[in-house]
Amino acid sequence: MKLSEHLTLTGGVGIAVAAVMILLLPLVLPKGERGRTKLPLILLLLYVAIVASRSFLDDDSPSHEPLKVAGVFFLGSSMARSGFLLVLHSVITRTLGGNVPRIVRDLVQALLFMGVLMLTLRAAGVEPSSLLTTSALLTAVIGLSLQDTLGNLFAGLAIQAQRPFRVGDWIQYDDTEHHIGRIVEMNWRAVKVETLDKVEMTVPNATLAKSSLQNYSMPTRVxxxxxxxxxxxxxxxxxxxxxxxxxxxxxxxxxxxxxxxxxxxxxxxxxxxxxxxxxxxxxxxxxxxxxxxxxxxxxxxxxMGVEIPVPQRLVRMFDYTEERLEHEAEARVDERDRALKRVDFLRALPDEARHRLAEGTHTRMYAPGETIIVEGEAGEELFIVRSGEVRVEIGRRKRHEVARLGPGQFFGEMSLMTGEHRKASVRAVRESEILVIDREALRPVLEEAPELAETISRVLAEREEMLDEADDASTSDMGVKKSVERETSVLLWRIRKLFSLKD
Known part of the structure; x- marks a missing residue:
């Protein structure tokens, strides 16, 4: 006996089974989802209405067969919907310990309805496969019309497999800040996003799959x-x-x-x-x-007394005379000259020579933590701290602080005068202004007065000996004098060689 005959002859049994399944749904479904019992109930009522309407038709009425097929489909769909919900919420959800994604549920439900439709057509004597094979044009038209829908479907499946976001996450899918929102729903066609303006946006799955997503809720909420x-x-x-x-x-x-x-x-x-x-x-x-x-x-x-600046253009108009410009330049040189006097071996220079040296100096600014010189590197500059503070460190792999220098103190003199490689690294502790003397600024001074090289070498030798004396207080006066003379000769030879000075 055909399926349609079974369902129609035993319609009371079908109605009873479908009704029992519907009655069981409220016991299984969560409170917020009990409204899902409406669809199987409506399908069952449609089947009952069709059975009742057939009783008023003549036996030879042409409407009998179409109504019978429709009734079979409604009854089967009601059972399929109820059975799916019962299995989903009584077995699958409890076993997996979480919610099944919406797109998976919709896809399974669609397949069930498709299966009921196929069975109904076959019960009516229609072979479903023949409908598809006999019309290639119809198949092409359907495929083209469903292109976007199928693209969203497969994109939704890919999103569910990869899970780049979840319901409740905050995402942004393009460069527009207004397109930042919280995900409230994910289905087979699109994702619903709610913005801070309480505007709900429906974004197709295909659009999200092609976008560079930013998820502000992953990997953590921070x-x-x-x-x-x-x-x-x-x-x-x-x-x-x-x-x-x-x-x-x-x-x-x-x-x-x-x-x-x-x-x-x-x-x-x-x-x-x-x-x-x-x-x-x-x-x-x-x-x-x-x-x-x-x-x-x-x-x-x-x-801080800081006004937030507005866009501005700075136009400066100067009415400086040549005398005024010279006066200001001379004032800057005098200030640098005073800084040079703090350096012991430069203090020995005549005032005119030191003033000429000040004209060739310049200042630099260093940020906190910025390296000024590096141990082991070649150098040809002397540095005088005008403001701020610097840290002297030794050791290339593991650095140790050996001293801190403040305003008026200097470093790098041996590299300037003898060409020695740097014996230590120096780094700014605070924002520091440094006065810099390079070799090219000192060369003209020594070339004009080569005898100054001997004076500078003696001062450097005496300072080195004083540092050594601090470490070894037992050194005799005679030994100190001989050591100074020897060191002076060595330094003088090196200075003359470096600056190409004649004896």
Whole structure:
């Protein structure tokens, strides 16, 4: 007997089985999903309506067969839907210990309905495979029309397999900031995303599969955020950055670990741009937290007496006479000359020679932690600390601090005068201004007065001997004198050779 005859002759049994399955659904489904019992119930009621309507038709009515086929499909679909929900929530979900992805559920349910349709057509005497093989044109039309749908379907399957995001994650799928949202639903065709403006966006799976996704909820809920602020060029970063970082600490929502920090981001027409970086773990509140961070930065700048600069163009007009320019240049040279007097072996130079040497010097600025010279490298410059502080370190692999030098102190004199390689590395501790004397600035002075080389060599030798005496207090006066004379001769020979001076 055909399937259709079984279902129609024993319609009461089919209705009973379908009704029992529907009654069991509320016992299995979670409270929030009990509305899913509506579809199998509607399908069952349609079957009952068809059975009832057939009783009013004549036996030879042409509507009997179509109604019978439709009734078989509705009853089978009701059972398939109820059976799928019962198995899903009573067996699969409890066994796996989690929710089955929406796209998988929809795909399985579609296959079940397709199976019921095939069985119904076969029961009606129609071979489903013959419908597809007899019309190649129909198949091509259907394939082309479903191209986008199938693309979304397979893209959704790929997303479920790779799982780049989950429901509840915050994602961004393009460069538009308004396209940042929280995933509220994933199905076979698209993903629904809710933005902070409470706007729901439906993004096709194919679009997400082709996009470069940013997931702000993975691998952890901690995400780094940025706040940008400009400060004038005349404010050193070393003083601005600590104030900006301190301002961010204590803002509600900003995590203490990892700690906030700030870096120089760029140099713009408005000033120095700083990037203040902080971390949050509540991405939904990012705009509120960001607003509070920028508010604190404004107050920090106000406390420093810094106005946030606007785009500007600096036009300077000078009405300097030649005498005034010469006076200012001479004042700068005099200031450098005073710094040179603090160096013992340069103090021995005549005032005119030292002043000429000051004309060839220049200043450099070094940031905290920046290396000035490196141990073992060749050098030809002497450095005098004008402001700040530097650290002297020895050891190439494991460095040890041996001294700190402040304003008025100097280093690098042996490399300048004898060409020795650097005996230590020097690094800035704080922002430091350094006066630099190079060999080319000293050469003309020595070429004009070669006898100055002997004076400089003696001062260097005496200073080296004083340092050695501090380590060995038992050295006799006669031994010291002989040692100084010997060291003076050696240094003088090396200075003359380096600067190509005649005896």
């Amino acid at each position: 995400a780094r955020r940025h706040a940008y602020v400009e400060a004038p060029y005349d404010r050193p970063p070393e003083r601005v950055i600590p104030q900006l970082v301190d301002a961010v600490r204590g803002v509600a929502g900003v995590l203490p670990r990892p700690p906030a920090d700030a870096v120089v981001k760029d140099f713009t027409e408005r000033g120095v741009r700083y990037d203040v970086r902080y971390y949050i773990d509540d991405f939904e509140q990012r705009e509120l937290i960001g607003g509070q961070v920028r508010e604190r930065l404004w107050y920090a700048l106000q406390r």
